[in-house]
Structures are given as structure tokens and as C-alpha cells.
Amino acid sequence: MATSYLTLKAPSEHYRQIIVMRSMVIFTLAITASLASRFGMAHLPLTPILVALLLLTVANGLSILRLRHPKSVTATELTAQLFIDIIAVAAIAYFTGGATNPFLSYLLVPVCIAAATLPSKHAWAVSAVGIILYGLLLRWYVPLQWLAPPGGGHAHHTSGPNWHVLGMWLNFALSAILISFFVVRMASAVRVQQDELNRRREEDLRDEQLLAVATQAAGTAHELGTPLSTMKVLLADLRQDAQARTAFGDDLDELYRQVNHCADILTSLRARSDLSRLHEPAALPAREYCRTLLDHWQLLRPESRSEIHISDTLTEQQVRFHATIEQAIINVLNNAADASPDHLSINVSSNADHLVWQVNDRGEGLPEAALRALGKTFFSSKPDGMGLGLFLTHASIQRFGGTVTLAPRPEGGTTTTIKLPLDA
Incomplete structure (x- = not known):
């Protein structure tokens, strides 16, 4: 179903929310890595993790500066922001157990955001990148001993696949595909409905203005009847006056025609107001x-x-x-x-x-x-x-x-x- 890119909030608001979410992720990962390393819960490679978080922080700062620019945020820019999040999370997961890292399921969040706020082709692009990076982390990653599957060894060192981790990836892929397919459609339907409601509100406002104009016109038409009748009588008398006729004959005739024309307009207005004719x-x-x-x-x-x-x-x-x-x-x-x-x-x-x-x-x-x-x-x-x-x-x-x-x-x-x- 093809629909135009209509959001319930301004794209800049979506952009701002992505920045806030990314800030929360940076803070959470920094605290988690710090505590895990300090208390010996896991031997984490802090240097690449901190570098990734630093780059993510820089990207967040540049994004904040972008918001100060008056130019409207585009769907492509929102998609790029989600790509940054997916790549950063995948990079951190690479150094912390790959697909065995439970935090990798966070990749579903950018997929959901894309499905709810972006056009269909952008949403599918975000979903595809997430699925591909998750799949690559099934084979290539730096293993962590405490995340290794029971029975010893690591998934990429054993002769057979780790069916539990593979199942997690399949579940992620299926969820991303379903979200991209159904949520995109539902979000598009909501946007179209919202656009229709806005259009109807504009029509209601226009009808209210028309009603106000019609009410004033009806009152004005009623009030004009008396002065027009008076003008017709006076002009008729002036046309009969010989002195006035000599001085302003042609002008009086023109005025008389115009006043009669105004009276005809009022008569026509009353006739057109008949409901059966309307x-x-x-x-x-x-x-x-x-x-x-x-x-x-x-x-x-x-x-x-x-x-x-x-x-x-x-x-x-x-x-x-x-x-x-x-x-x-x-x-x-x-x-x-x-x-x-x-x-x-x-x-x-x-x-x-x-x-x-x-x-x-x-x-x-x-x-x-x-x-x-x-x-x-x-x-x-x-x-x-x-x-x-x-x-x-x-x-x-x-x-x-x-x-x-x-x-x-x-x-x-x-x-x-x-x-x-x-x-x-």
C-alpha cells in the first residue's frame, strides 16, 4: 500500500526523541560496562567499547546541532540516525560476545521506530540492515567466556551451529519483517486517517465561515429592501421634475436603472433561497x-x-x-x-x-x-x-x-x- 510520508508529529520531533533515546543508551552502556569491569563480573574489552560510545556521543552532539538549523528534517536524515544506532550497537556487540550478547535484541527498537515513523522503503532498509548485522554477528565476534553456551567452547569454534543463538536470530528476523510489514501499514493508515480528519476540520471551519457570511447576507438583504424602495420613489419623482431632468437627465436614468438592478438582485436572491430549487x-x-x-x-x-x-x-x-x-x-x-x-x-x-x-x-x-x-x-x-x-x-x-x-x-x-x- 503506497502512501505519502505523513507523520502525526513533525519529523524534527522524531529526530529529537531519537537523540534522547540514544543518550539513555549511551549512559546505560557506560554504567553497565564500568560496573562489570570494576566488580570483575566480566573481562570486557573496555577500549573498543569506550571508543564506540565516544563516537556515538559525538554523533549525538552533531545531531543536536542539526536540530538548531531551520531546515526541515527529512525521512533520509531520520533513517541515517537509525543506521547510526544499529551500527553502534552491532559494533559494541562484536566485542562483547556477538549474537550471544542479550543486549543485541535492542536492534529491534530502531526497526520499530522506522516502521512507525518512516516511509515503507526506509523502514524496510532499516529492518534489512538490522537483520544482516545480527546475522553477521552469529559468525564473527569476539567471544566472552561468561556468555559461552553450556558445555564449553564457542559457537564459531564448534563443528555444529549453536541452535539457541541461531533461533534468536531467526526470531529477530521474523519480528523485524512482521513489524516492517504490518506496523508500516497500520501507521500509514493512521496517518491517512489523521490527514482526513484535518481536512474535515478545515471544511468545518470553512462551513462555519460560510454560515456566518450567509447569515450576515440574509440580514443585509432584508435591511436593503427599505432604502432601495425609498431611492426608487425619490428617483422616480426626480425624473418627473423638469428642472432636474434638464440638468441630470442621463445620470438620473442611469441611477434609476442601477437601483432597479439592485432590487432585481434582491428578488433573485429570495427566489434562489427556495429549498426545492436548491x-x-x-x-x-x-x-x-x-x-x-x-x-x-x-x-x-x-x-x-x-x-x-x-x-x-x-x-x-x-x-x-x-x-x-x-x-x-x-x-x-x-x-x-x-x-x-x-x-x-x-x-x-x-x-x-x-x-x-x-x-x-x-x-x-x-x-x-x-x-x-x-x-x-x-x-x-x-x-x-x-x-x-x-x-x-x-x-x-x-x-x-x-x-x-x-x-x-x-x-x-x-x-x-x-x-x-x-x-x-
Whole structure:
């Protein structure tokens, strides 16, 4: 099962824990070797043991310095740390009885850590190195008399194998393989589940923001009704006044049209809030739907110069879109028109079971902060913008299985691509 490298904790935290564990191992081995030598419990070769512990301490110190570097810790670095532990323990075991040394079972600890925190290929690499070094210590090591098997002699000096020690190695190999196989899979499943939970938390937060916006919009729409009615009455009176008509005739007509348009928007908003229309939208010919939407947008933005191409493949296809999808697409078109009012390219086509809108503008492009904030929070690159457009667009389209992507154009500007299932 292939999964991405997702850890429940930051890799630097794993790195830090490995350093702490190694420090404990160094301290434990140093105290054990010191006591065993002082009280004559075993004739240990202290010099190579102390050299190995000293090198391990130096590696620990360098690892601590690495943590101070701001660069992120990689899976390869974690794997290298575990290799250091395995090689150091195997080197000490070589001078203290090889595979007959019970401390050699510590090699299973790096294997477990690798299985729980590293990608599959790194975990298997750690497991393989541990098994190979353990196997080599069955044959090559410096024997200790007090660790020799009963009956005298040493495993590598007798004619037959030491089945007890060989069995220990087989048990280690089997345990390492099972851990690398099953624990890697279980850890990967937990990571994927955690990633899914994080994604759902982000969606819940986004939905809470949308609910807050919707509540405010409903209240605002209700409050706008009265002043708009008053403005319509006053403008109607002014249009009838001969003196005002002479001085501001064209301006009054334009204001009257705009106020009527605002009133129509509120009426349309109330109509779209009907639950039966929201949850059971009617199926429409795809080309007709796109043409109607673009005609409506061009009425809203008559100053925008745009090249529009609607693919002929949409003639025989139908779409069933939630009412909020239309406003989301209009938001994208408005953003592109704001960025590049003199030249806009709009291409509408189909791809398998998806409707694809591609909007190209020649504006200054979006900053990196806007790309990172897409669909996650309110963001606006305009001085007087509220940051709702991109957020609401992304939320509406993603809710019905679509995607919104923004990419810089080589010649300047931004390409916004919307992909929507034909039945959204």
C-alpha cells in the first residue's frame, strides 16, 4: 500500500526523541560496562567499547546541532540516525560476545521506530540492515567466556551451529519483517486517517465561515429592501421634475436603472433561497446554460472586452448545477475582469464528465499569499476588497465535487481553471 510520508508529529520531533533515546543508551552502556569491569563480573574489552560510545556521543552532539538549523528534517536524515544506532550497537556487540550478547535484541527498537515513523522503503532498509548485522554477528565476534553456551567452547569454534543463538536470530528476523510489514501499514493508515480528519476540520471551519457570511447576507438583504424602495420613489419623482431632468437627465436614468438592478438582485436572491430549487435543480443543455450565464455577466460588465469560445461538444450535453454555482463562476469572471478589463479570454469545454471553464487574464497576477489562502480564508489583493470572492467561489465549487486552480501565465496574468461534474 503506497502512501505519502505523513507523520502525526513533525519529523524534527522524531529526530529529537531519537537523540534522547540514544543518550539513555549511551549512559546505560557506560554504567553497565564500568560496573562489570570494576566488580570483575566480566573481562570486557573496555577500549573498543569506550571508543564506540565516544563516537556515538559525538554523533549525538552533531545531531543536536542539526536540530538548531531551520531546515526541515527529512525521512533520509531520520533513517541515517537509525543506521547510526544499529551500527553502534552491532559494533559494541562484536566485542562483547556477538549474537550471544542479550543486549543485541535492542536492534529491534530502531526497526520499530522506522516502521512507525518512516516511509515503507526506509523502514524496510532499516529492518534489512538490522537483520544482516545480527546475522553477521552469529559468525564473527569476539567471544566472552561468561556468555559461552553450556558445555564449553564457542559457537564459531564448534563443528555444529549453536541452535539457541541461531533461533534468536531467526526470531529477530521474523519480528523485524512482521513489524516492517504490518506496523508500516497500520501507521500509514493512521496517518491517512489523521490527514482526513484535518481536512474535515478545515471544511468545518470553512462551513462555519460560510454560515456566518450567509447569515450576515440574509440580514443585509432584508435591511436593503427599505432604502432601495425609498431611492426608487425619490428617483422616480426626480425624473418627473423638469428642472432636474434638464440638468441630470442621463445620470438620473442611469441611477434609476442601477437601483432597479439592485432590487432585481434582491428578488433573485429570495427566489434562489427556495429549498426545492436548491436541492433539485433542473437539468439544462450545457451550451445554453453557459451562454445564458455569460450573457448575464456581460450585462453586468459591459466595459470588459472578452474573447469567448464555447466548445461545440457541449451541444449534446446537459448540466444540473446548484444555484450557487452560477454566482461562483461569475465571481471568477469578475475577478479576471478587474485584473484585465481590456483583454480577457474565456474558454468553455467538456472533459469526460466535467465542465471546464478556463479564464485567462493579462493582469499583474496573484501574489503567493493569495494562492496559499485560496479556499481557506478571506483574502483580497484589492485595496477595497473584502476577500469574499475567492473564498466563496472555492467553497461553493468544492462542495459539489469541483476544483478551482490558479496558475501564473508565462506571458503575464493568471489562468483560472474551474472543473465541475456535469451533474453537480
